[in-house]
Amino acid sequence: MKNVKVLGSGCRNCETTAKLISEVAAAKGVAIDLEKVTDMAAILGYGVMTTPGVVIDGQVVHAGGVPERGKIEGWLAP
Amino acid sequence: MSAVAGRTSLGPWVGLVLGVLLWLGAYANLTAFADAGLALLGLERSSHLGEAIHFFLYDTPKVLLLLVGVVFLMGVVHSFISPERTRAWLAGKPLGLGNVMAASLGVVTPFCSCSAVPLFIGFLSAGVPLGVTFSFLISAPMVNEVALALLFGLFGWQVAALYLGLGLAVAIVAGLVIGKLGMEHHLEDWVRAIRVGAPPVLGDGPPTWPKRLRAGVDHVREIVGRVWPWLLAGIAVGAGIHGFVPEDFMAAFMGKDQWWGVPAAVALGVPMYSNAAGILPVIEALLGKGAALGTALAFMMSVIALSLPEMIILRKVLKPRLIAVFAAVVACGIMLVGFVFNAVL
Numbered sequence: 001m002k003n004v005k006v007l008g009s010g011c012r013n014c015e016t017t018a019k020l021i022s023e024v025a026a027a028k029g030v031a032i033d034l035e036k037v038t039d040m041a042a043i044l045g046y047g048v049m050t051t052p053g054v055v056i057d058g059q060v061v062h063a064g065g066v067p068e069r070g071k072i073e074g075w076l077a078p
Numbered sequence: 079m080s081a082v083a084g085r086t087s088l089g090p091w092v093g094l095v096l097g098v099l100l101w102l103g104a105y106a107n108l109t110a111f112a113d114a115g116l117a118l119l120g121l122e123r124s125s126h127l128g129e130a131i132h133f134f135l136y137d138t139p140k141v142l143l144l145l146v147g148v149v150f151l152m153g154v155v156h157s158f159i160s161p162e163r164t165r166a167w168l169a170g171k172p173l174g175l176g177n178v179m180a181a182s183l184g185v186v187t188p189f190c191s192c193s194a195v196p197l198f199i200g201f202l203s204a205g206v207p208l209g210v211t212f213s214f215l216i217s218a219p220m221v222n223e224v225a226l227a228l229l230f231g232l233f234g235w236q237v238a239a240l241y242l243g244l245g246l247a248v249a250i251v252a253g254l255v256i257g258k259l260g261m262e263h264h265l266e267d268w269v270r271a272i273r274v275g276a277p278p279v280l281g282d283g284p285p286t287w288p289k290r291l292r293a294g295v296d297h298v299r300e301i302v303g304r305v306w307p308w309l310l311a312g313i314a315v316g317a318g319i320h321g322f323v324p325e326d327f328m329a330a331f332m333g334k335d336q337w338w339g340v341p342a343a344v345a346l347g348v349p350m351y352s353n354a355a356g357i358l359p360v361i362e363a364l365l366g367k368g369a370a371l372g373t374a375l376a377f378m379m380s381v382i383a384l385s386l387p388e389m390i391i392l393r394k395v396l397k398p399r400l401i402a403v404f405a406a407v408v409a410c411g412i413m414l415v416g417f418v419f420n421a422v423l
Contacts, residue, residue, distance in 0.1 A: 011192035040195060040394075041268065047275035049200035050161050050193045060278030064161065064188065 002076065005035045007043045007053035007063075014052040017066050021054070024072045032076065090288040105143050112136035130321025137313050137359065141231035142306070146298055148227035153297025156188040157290040161197055162277050168206045168214070173257045176210035181249035184217030185242070191219060194391055202265075203274035209257015216408060217249035220383035224305055224355060229378075232362040241375065248379070248411035255407050256400075264400035308356035315356075316363035323367050332369035339373040340416035344409055347380025357381055372419025379412045 004021055008014025018036055025032045037043060037055075046055060050064030056075050112135040121128035164187045168180055189197070194215065201211040221242055229238040285293070332339055361374045384405060393401055 009192060009195065011190075013190070013192070040199070041272050044196055044199055044203070044272055044274045047277045049165070049196050049277075050188075050190070051196060053278075061280065063278065063280065064193070065190075 001031045001033055003033045003035070003057050004075075005037050005055040007037045007046060007048050007055065008051035009040065009043075010036075010038050011051065013066050017052040017054065020066065020069065021072055021076075024069060025076055028073065028076055030076045087288070090291045094291055101143060101147060104139065108136055108140050108143075111139060126321045128321075130317040133320045133363075134313055134317040137232070137316070138310065141228060141309060141313065141359070142302070144231035145224065145227045145302055145305070145309070148223050148230070149298050149301045150294040152186070152223040153294035154290050155186050156297065157285050157293045159183070159187050161187055161189070161193075161200075164214070165201055165204050165206060168201065168210055169204045171206070171210060173207060173209050173254060176207060177213040177250045177253040177257070180206075180210045180213035180253065181217040181221075181246045184214045184249065185221045185246070187214075187218065189218040189222075191388055191391065194388065195395055198392075198395055199269055199272055200274060202269075203272070207257055208262055208265075209253045209255075211253075212256045212404065213249045213253025216252055216383060217246060219388070220249065220379060221245040222382070224301060225358070225378070225382055228309075228355065228358040232358055233365075237371070237375075241378070244375070244415045245379065245383075248383070248408065248415060252404075252407045252411050256403060259403065261400050261403065264397040264403075266395050266397060269395045305355035309359065312356035312359035316359035319360065319363035320366060323363075326368040332364060332373045334370035334372065334420040339370065340376050340413050340420065343373050343377035343416065344380040344384075344412055347377050347382075348384050349386055370420045372416040372421075375419055376412050376416030379415065380409070383412065384408055 004025075006014055006018045006021065008017070014036070018034060021032070022034055025034075043051065043053065046053060046060050048060060048063045052062075052066065053060060053064070054062040054067060054075070061075055062071065112132050115135040116123065116128060116132050119131065121131060123129055123132050164183045167183065168176060171179060198211060198215060201214065202208065206214075226238050226242060229241050332343070358378065361369070361378065365371065365374055389401055389405065392404070396404070
């Protein structure tokens, strides 16, 4: 099970990103543990300045803007 | 195989050329379009209603075309400059040079007001001085591509260039003043205690040109998709003013003879936010009825640069004193711009 964190203060793009990730995971049949991180200190702890950011299993893979669907599929690939 | 490869690499360029040709063709025929639309409705420009509708039919496609063009270009430019890169350029730069660079980079760096807080802390933690960070934070929302495209479309390139120059000047000077005041201890305590992680290494590499063009298209979709209803509403109200409000009607409120016009415009602009696309077309129409350009420019800057929601966001990281100084310094800068314009023009 992959641990996915969406970093963001709860703005519209962050919501869209979280929704898109769960959609892609459901479509691919991948089990994920999706977490929204809104605490600013935690977000900055990952070195992310522009939200939304995406962390997969502790690794920052994306920052700034809603990621493309293709990119998400790549992250969730086994 | 080679045919497929050829198509995937040429497709975006063909799309770009077609898009540019279509754009130029449409832009060259704006008046013809408005005339034809009016003729279709069986109206004459000499009537009030005819003049209003002609204004709407001419201004709407013109402004939309310019908006699409400028926003597309800015989307492509954004693919070259990330906030992380801007931060690295600004780190350790002294006041002065740093402020000029920060204000200029604020125009071309992708910026969303929802990222204002992490960006602010990220800049400070990397050693960007407080005053330099403020220059960036003032310029980034104020001198944005939507405002510039609308000013270009509605008022001509001279006013757009003036807005760009004066917006940069306000951001540079306000940042310098805040930097000179040495207000670092007016940051909230949690901000100073925060430990920012090393910037993540994203394995994307520099984007290819087709990806940059794609980014431009996405930017157009996002921005134009969001502002067009405001724009249409604004142009419709502007058209009504254009056709029905008597000449010199605005001279009494927004003319250059009223000293209080500029401060009143700035105060009125603070609670307004995100409706710049709706407000600019109205202002254009008011200018034709005797409003002064300096007062109108001050109003626009205030609407865009000083907004209540942004101050509430910044309140999370700044103590009230620093917020007040920020708002006061920027408001003074904007008023100065308004007064200078009304005096000179």
